[in-house]
Amino acid sequence: MKDQIQNANHKNLIHTDSFDYTTNMLSKKNVQIEKVITQLIDFQVAIPSWALGAGGTRFGRFGYGGEPSTLGEKIDDVGILHALTGSAGSISLHIPWDIPSDPSAIKERAASHGIIFDAVNSNTFQDQKGQRKSYKYGSLCNEDAAVREQAIAHNHEVIKIGESLGSKSITVWLADGSTFPGQASFRRTLDHTANSLKNIYSEMPTDWRMFIEYKPYEPNFYHTVIQDWGTSLMLATETGDRAHTLVDLGHHLPNTNIENIVSTLIYKGRLGGFHFNDSKYGDDDLTVGSIKPYQLFLIFNELVAGMENNTADNPPLAWMIDASHNVKDPLEDLLQSLDAILISYAQALLIDQEKLKNAQINHDVVACQEILHEAYRTDVRPLVAEARKRAGAAINPIDTYRDLKIRESLILKRGQHSQATGL
Ligand code: PSV
Ligand code: MN
Numbered sequence: 001m002k003d004q005i006q007n008a009n010h011k012n013l014i015h016t017d018s019f020d021y022t023t024n025m026l027s028k029k030n031v032q033i034e035k036v037i038t039q040l041i042d043f044q045v046a047i048p049s050w051a052l053g054a055g056g057t058r059f060g061r062f063g064y065g066g067e068p069s070t071l072g073e074k075i076d077d078v079g080i081l082h083a084l085t086g087s088a089g090s091i092s093l094h095i096p097w098d099i100p101s102d103p104s105a106i107k108e109r110a111a112s113h114g115i116i117f118d119a120v121n122s123n124t125f126q127d128q129k130g131q132r133k134s135y136k137y138g139s140l141c142n143e144d145a146a147v148r149e150q151a152i153a154h155n156h157e158v159i160k161i162g163e164s165l166g167s168k169s170i171t172v173w174l175a176d177g178s179t180f181p182g183q184a185s186f187r188r189t190l191d192h193t194a195n196s197l198k199n200i201y202s203e204m205p206t207d208w209r210m211f212i213e214y215k216p217y218e219p220n221f222y223h224t225v226i227q228d229w230g231t232s233l234m235l236a237t238e239t240g241d242r243a244h245t246l247v248d249l250g251h252h253l254p255n256t257n258i259e260n261i262v263s264t265l266i267y268k269g270r271l272g273g274f275h276f277n278d279s280k281y282g283d284d285d286l287t288v289g290s291i292k293p294y295q296l297f298l299i300f301n302e303l304v305a306g307m308e309n310n311t312a313d314n315p316p317l318a319w320m321i322d323a324s325h326n327v328k329d330p331l332e333d334l335l336q337s338l339d340a341i342l343i344s345y346a347q348a349l350l351i352d353q354e355k356l357k358n359a360q361i362n363h364d365v366v367a368c369q370e371i372l373h374e375a376y377r378t379d380v381r382p383l384v385a386e387a388r389k390r391a392g393a394a395i396n397p398i399d400t401y402r403d404l405k406i407r408e409s410l411i412l413k414r415g416q417h418s419q420a421t422g423l
Helices: 002-010 015-028 033-042 071-085 103-112 145-165 186-202 229-239 258-267 293-308 330-350 353-361 365-376 381-390 397-403 406-414
Strands: 046-048 090-094 116-121 169-172 209-213 243-248 271-276 318-321
Touching: 002 071, 002 397, 015 033, 015 381, 033 330, 033 381, 046 116, 046 318, 071 090, 071 103, 071 330, 071 397, 071 406, 090 145, 103 116, 103 145, 116 145, 116 318, 145 169, 145 186, 169 186, 169 271, 186 209, 186 229, 209 229, 209 271, 229 243, 229 258, 243 258, 258 271, 258 293, 293 330, 293 353, 293 365, 318 330, 330 365, 330 381, 330 397, 330 406, 353 365, 397 406
Parallel strands: 046 090, 090 116, 116 169, 169 209, 209 243, 243 271, 271 318
Antiparallel strands: none
């Protein structure tokens, strides 16, 4: 595949000209282009094992031919994404959807694509076949100690599976909460959750980190135990030094200032990672950058500035895409998301942080806005393409994916009706 990608790159007649133009223009503005390109090459985003098949809504699911039906095939698909972009170098597994039956064989298969294992995700939001206790009324928060113990044991098991693959973190997302007023005690469910998280943490290897994800509603519609970043931060702080808040872009009420949250969490050294997606209304899980690209840019501005002024020693961030839906080829969709992430990151890297700081100190509001727009309105796509090219990946991943007829060959190999595990 590497050779085919290089052949496709040779046929691209526009890239060199547009890269030359961009380099010329940006170097006159004192941008350190080589530094930006290196940062883009180094930026790696994890692909979730559950986004490789067609997603669905609660009303239906429309399959896409050639979906991966085993964990090995999912890893091969991430391999395709990584070969085309150079920036999808890890996979994040959801357990029990993707339990490896032979961890060392799976590890080897991933290594053959240059892929490592990112955070493992536990699942106590669904009941599994043969499960002793039900999570219908919550898991780590449940009033019944036996349910909590089962959910804690599952998280310990997930950590063990992660260890066998070389993962270094666990992401805990809880659906726990209540759907009607009065159904549950806010205080007791929070208390049970705090104790359960501490228990999970106590058995985590010392070089592991725990990411605590928050979400305001869904599947519960009245109250969610970890409803917002404040609750997540409070729990992370109580749980231990290696517990952090995870921000999923779709897990906010409309118009929430997510960039402000990001900045505050880095300021406190407690931002663990990110789930990228986009949304119009709720947790829509749409392609990154498809609805609010300016918001994504503003978030990256805070990430870049925050990590450059990392006074609270925030550890390196874990990046993951958490999006899937019904109407696009899932691999093309992920290619679009990866591109959108790198474009926003590149734009944020162009912001003259020193100039912005001075304008802020001088209360020059117009200049502040102009500085941001100067970066946001720059067409950075040639820089992102150059980073991919230098990483041995495709200048234009989607065109190359289509030219190489990758979906067609996956359908030939796996059939029209193969179905990926997951939601
Ligand atoms: C929940 O909405 C979430 O964002 C969590 O990260 C889950 O693990 C993931 O989606 C998959 O359902
Ligand atoms: Mn998520």
